[in-house]
Amino acid sequence: MRLLMLCMGNICRSPMAEGALRARLQAAGLANDVEIDSAGTGDWHAGDPPDPRAIATAAAHGVDIAMLRARKIEAADFNRFDWILCADHDNLTQARKPNGSRARLALLREWAGCDASREIPDPYTGGAREFEQAWSLVDEAAARIVERIRAGCA
Incomplete structure (x- = not known):
């Protein structure tokens, strides 16, 4: 299975979602069963690492996303991935x-089986509290995705 996490600039929500899912798949022994990547709908940050606040938030939860680099979604992604999982309706x-x-x-949260009414708000203009909230939402989605894969529902 191939999953692409998508947000606006690929420096906050989607790299945190990629990192959370990668960590949960690794812990579940499923890392080799799923290909994961992330991208943004815009190219403003292409080549940049995740926002330092996203890196710090993920690191506080034992997940290293510092090596990731932002990129814009491209036409080839629509054939490379099975699912493109979006942070919010605008990205969709x-x-x-x-x-x-x-x-x-x-x-993302709807596909994972979480509360579909809760999009992942963009923490970019906020502070540590907003990044922690975004982490909580993507990590819950990651946990549910692992359950979904284990159940053969992916």
């Missing part, structure tokens, strides 16, 4: 799926 709308491509798009 901005992810323009080319005709005939195989990837399916969904909201």
Whole structure:
């Protein structure tokens, strides 16, 4: 299975989601069963590491995302990945799926089986509290995704 986490700039929510899921899959012994990546709908931060606050928040939970680099989603991603999981409705709308491509798009938390009404708010203009809230939401989604994979529902 191949999953792409998507947010706006690929420096906050999607790299935290990638890191949380990678860590949970590793702990569950499923790391080799799932390919994970992250991207953004925009290219403003292409090549940059995650926001220092995202790095610090993930590190506080034992997850290292400092090596990740931002990139913009590209047309090839829609055939490379099975699912493109979006942080919020805006990202879902901005992810323009080319005709005939195989990837399916969904909201990350909804696909994971979490409370579908709770998008992952962009913490970029906030502080540590907002980044911790975003971490909590992506980590819950990551835990649910692992359960979903174990149950064969992915």
